[in-house]
Amino acid sequence: MIKAGIVGATGYTGAELLRLLVNHPQVEVSMITSRAEKGVAVSNLYPSLRGRCDIEFCEPDVAQLASCDVVFFATPHGVAQSMMAPLIAKGTRVVDLSADFRIKDIATWELWYQQAHACPELVEQAVYGLPEVNREQIVNAQLVACPGCYPTATQLALIPLLEKGLVDPTRLIANAASGVSGAGRQAKVDNLMAEVTDSYKAYGVAGHRHLPEIEQGLREVQAAGAVPAEMTFVPHLLPMIRGIQVTAYAELTSSDAIDLQALFAERYEQESFVDVMPAGSCPQTRWVKGSNQCKIAVHQPQGRNTVVVLSVIDNLCKGASGQAVQNMNLMMGFEETMGLEQVALLP
């Protein structure tokens, strides 16, 4: 049994992390921090955990956190970078669910997140925690930067095409839609039930923070010398809690027939958490609700040049906390699937 600490567990990714970790056979959650809820029993905030998690929120304390075998950050951006240096210095392994260490180019990060980066010196050593691309590096990493929810679903949809250079990298489109839990547990009028349910909208069309992360990730799998991937990314808000669906569009550069189904099936054959569906499928977000799966289907409508890739994940699980546990499993030498065998809650 290892000891895990969670910084900032009052939000939805924190709650999801607790849901997964209390049933993980090799993990004991020994410390959960929240300045706002200090002294409050975790099960008071999340009655679903009554009898399963009997500790209280405490003040975040780096020294104490450093005594954990692994520390998760489930905080808004800016927090992890402010506490990271001493933890890394003490040898603690860290899984950061926030955006703080995802973007390699500091200027890009500062542009999109509109603040100075407080710990640029650790960005380079941080490993981007998409196991389907970086598994070996994750195993040996001390600091893993978990991908964002949209980036996870979008990259998994497009990686097989970009690795092989089959599509025009300058004409990529990702039409994405997410449930409202992605907006977090903050008191905002815009996220009230009466504002969000029974409705649908695009948002962030002018530029969403996940765009540079997606472009960086796609460029890393392109062959050397390829024209860098460039994407139009339009997120939408769904009237439901959990789930992301990405409909990605790409233009084939050759009119030669390609077996796209085989391409995707082979690329993800060894992956426990990526399921390439049979040809003709349209994955539903409910098929992965509460599970760590990503389900993908690839289409070529009317045999024209536009490839359509459909990708679904649970934004809180494979899109955040499930992927964090997957990364932890790799870092700690556990089975990659340990504690992540949940079947989606259907219906």
Place this chain on the structure above:
Amino acid sequence: MIKAGIVGATGYTGAELLRLLVNHPQVEVSMITSRAEKGVAVSNLYPSLRGRCDIEFCEPDVAQLASCDVVFFATPHGVAQSMMAPLIAKGTRVVDLSADFRIKDIATWELWYQQAHACPELVEQAVYGLPEVNREQIVNAQLVACPGCYPTATQLALIPLLEKGLVDPTRLIANAASGVSGAGRQAKVDNLMAEVTDSYKAYGVAGHRHLPEIEQGLREVQAAGAVPAEMTFVPHLLPMIRGIQVTAYAELTSSDAIDLQALFAERYEQESFVDVMPAGSCPQTRWVKGSNQCKIAVHQPQGRNTVVVLSVIDNLCKGASGQAVQNMNLMMGFEETMGLEQVALLP
């Protein structure tokens, strides 16, 4: 007061038509047909109409229908074409909400709807009922073929760009999403609450019947000699009842700066039911729920070449029955907005 008949009013477009017509100051609904519900009070099936519509469903009878000033077909495809010839022969004016007379090319219709067309001789004279394009023809038409829901939202989004030839007509994408009322009031497991709510999926990726209708409509507004519009159309199912949102993507052919906002504003300046939102807007489907409005916003993310147009309608209103009433108003010489002044139900 004119007399209106409705064929097939047991479905959702029929119910919506009744909601609008019982408050229309110039219309009396004198006949509502349904084989299945013959003899049943309409208000029995739709208790919302108790005290407002006191007639019973009756057997469809062409002679009686012909005595109406206008007849609406709110039927599945195939029905209107089987009853149309005698009605037209008797001079009755008809608004067909079904797909029967939308597609000009009979072979195309038969290919997509998988049956022989029962009344090809009247297809040519049918006017496609999109007032924003065909207003003058509608005024004088005897038979109006109301556009489909997706085609309405998609065409209104792209027409300004295609009329001016500003985008590559072979790289059009419409990522569309609809509430479940679009699937109709049929007992199918796939449309059960427990299957549809709290989930999201694409469907019909290989080819949706609205695709040829959209392509036909877009081609008609292109300049003579232009390369014919070709579209990738991917519909999605939303966990809500009413509303369609289309996110359309098109590639500008020139890198010269274009004032897209002004282009759209001018194109729809005189239109009562198309509202071009201020720059930067993201229209929400709830802003048009229960109203006949289409709200549109145009974006050019990151100043790149891809134009993104957002368009929302209520699929049952501007996408079906509201547009049918709008067409009827034009045909009968009423104010185009008569009976269509409802403000969206918000929240």
Place this chain on the structure above:
Amino acid sequence: MIKAGIVGATGYTGAELLRLLVNHPQVEVSMITSRAEKGVAVSNLYPSLRGRCDIEFCEPDVAQLASCDVVFFATPHGVAQSMMAPLIAKGTRVVDLSADFRIKDIATWELWYQQAHACPELVEQAVYGLPEVNREQIVNAQLVACPGCYPTATQLALIPLLEKGLVDPTRLIANAASGVSGAGRQAKVDNLMAEVTDSYKAYGVAGHRHLPEIEQGLREVQAAGAVPAEMTFVPHLLPMIRGIQVTAYAELTSSDAIDLQALFAERYEQESFVDVMPAGSCPQTRWVKGSNQCKIAVHQPQGRNTVVVLSVIDNLCKGASGQAVQNMNLMMGFEETMGLEQVALLP
């Protein structure tokens, strides 16, 4: 045309009032106040009103408000009472949608609302705006206190039984459920989509502010000398926006057979907005969504002594703004149904 002013129109009852008034044939909305949104176009906050309501929110000013023919308060409790005296002094007619003037006993009001009443001298002259009970008084009232949403649905369900003294007044139960719009448009974590949807709960079991209002209303229709009505009232929160359903339970005091259906039908025969459904019905909230109707059904399960009355309204319409317009119509001498003919949005 009369001029109407609305104080506090940024919330949901304000938005609903605007939806109704912009289509009312005898009303011009001339003034809409909001301190927080001063100078903002109303249609900016509620894009559904673009082109239909072109004024801006302004600072509430009693002198200006007094120039209106009627002023609506759509404010949290405490506001109307602080502005009421000068308006009444100037002869302006007022419809207050808040709780400020509903409770006749000042001590009771102060106990439940936990503050001193700022205008106790006007409480006596305020008329409780339930037209089905107080129509004549409303016609002549200068100040009408609109009933709360739960009280409207609950009183209409039980009045026929209590007027006749048929049930034990000390064993009344109202199990009520409301959509989340009843909680208002305030930024609270508890009302976030991710907290409320896909879930159901009771709340306020220890005592909801609508309880004393309901008991007061029921006692007023009891015969002189009857044991005063006493109720157990348990509200619940529904995962939807609009609609209240009350399931009321009462014990018949006599075991003689009573024709409950006839009792209810006769009581509400002349009422435009109360629809007694056929025996055996179970009214659905969607049957009244967006309409000013209350639909009621009465049951006597297993022929036992417990009467079950089912009552549904749209909490924002008959439960708030629709009833306010109904009261205004009575006060102004308009047809009681004017501007309230909307048919429910179904589906």
Place this chain on the structure above:
Amino acid sequence: MIKAGIVGATGYTGAELLRLLVNHPQVEVSMITSRAEKGVAVSNLYPSLRGRCDIEFCEPDVAQLASCDVVFFATPHGVAQSMMAPLIAKGTRVVDLSADFRIKDIATWELWYQQAHACPELVEQAVYGLPEVNREQIVNAQLVACPGCYPTATQLALIPLLEKGLVDPTRLIANAASGVSGAGRQAKVDNLMAEVTDSYKAYGVAGHRHLPEIEQGLREVQAAGAVPAEMTFVPHLLPMIRGIQVTAYAELTSSDAIDLQALFAERYEQESFVDVMPAGSCPQTRWVKGSNQCKIAVHQPQGRNTVVVLSVIDNLCKGASGQAVQNMNLMMGFEETMGLEQVALLP
């Protein structure tokens, strides 16, 4: 590892049973029957099970079923009774999730289910599978009749009061509400998303089949000689998938102060799946979504005589398949909580 067979696994309780059993450490699902889906891969119908359950639906065959260590019936009523005799004769242990063996009085069963009982001779030996009441009998039972969903939530709410004879047994009321998964996976217009979502209604007021089951269960825990429990039971349909909430009302027979909180806490102290919440709580259905918990809170509003008990379960889990696994664990000598440690999916 034991071998389990499931008869009729195409419905929602079947799917839920599979979700639980594929992760149960001591169970291998060796046979899943469905006449309609014979030959179809289970994971084809439930893609959430891809890679986790690789067998096909087969024809139900009693001989084969008898070779299982335990057989679950997740079928509509009438099926289990038609296949039960030979299974019991061969010594197979059976957990029946249907209503076939719940009601001890055959005439009562036949009255409420409107058909002749095909296997009355086994009704007596069937043990009613509510472990919180009948644990010892379940351990030794060959045939367990799992309680219905409403009966589970309602009985757990009222048992502590009735065991002690503290309330008037003739004035019991259960106002219950369920998500739509309780209606099963059948193609009915009434259960379509567009009919059910965004609405709320009572149903079955004249008499729901769970009423006699509840009354039977309550009477069994009453002291000898007590007046038999009689209930008014009004179920309602919630616009969500999973979850039952019961608000039970009972009249205290004595005006002496009773510590209701202590009463409930003590009654369920040893129960793993009944959680008595702190005083003042209002349990939410989402707190138990996907888990086998029942959360209960007891209130005495205004200190009056009416006790209000709030009880929530997941209708598919503790209300059906989770309770079935709990019963199986008891029958097989496993830990009662084995395979049932899932934490609710929150948010």
